[in-house]
Amino acid sequence: MHEVTLIEGVMNTVRASALEHDIVRITRVKLVIGKLSMALPDSLQFAFQVLGEQDDLFRGAQLEIEExxxxxxCSDCQQEFVVDKDYRFVCNFCNGVNVEIIRGRELYIDHYEGDKN
Ligand SMILES: [Zn+2]
Known part of the structure; x- marks a missing residue:
């Protein structure tokens, strides 16, 4: 499952940072995911809960997801627009199809919170 791999990556990144900062327990992780990243928030939550329960550092932590x-x-008229659920990559202003995606593919850790010993 794609999301499990993603969450493992997120947890490894947070773990490395927590070690550096003497943090012994993570309480909250905030992720930002673009709607084109193809990661399902529910599956991410599930993976985070399951993996977190087996892990002293993450047990009980909350995952917050911002989509x-x-x-x-548009490369023709330079207007910017949001593409919604229909994934129709056509300019809303001039119907041009020379469209560049400038946001929506990202998946990153916005921040995390934890306790020191
Ligand atoms: Zn246009």
Whole structure:
């Protein structure tokens, strides 16, 4: 499952940072995911809960997910617009199809919170 791999990566990144900062327990992780990242928030939550229960550092931690809209810029008229559920990559302003995706593919850790010993 795609999401399990993603969450493992997130947890490894947070773990490395926590070690550096003497943090012994993570309480909250905030992720930003673009709607084009193809990661399902429910599956991410599930993976985080399951993996977190087996892990002293993450046990009981909350995962917060912010979904980022897919934003495009038209190369013909330079207007920016948001693409919604229909994934129709056509300019809203001039119907041009030379569209560049400028946001929506990201998946990153916005921040995390934890306790020191
Ligand atoms: Zn346009």
């Amino acid at each position: 980022q809209e897919i934003q495009c810029r």
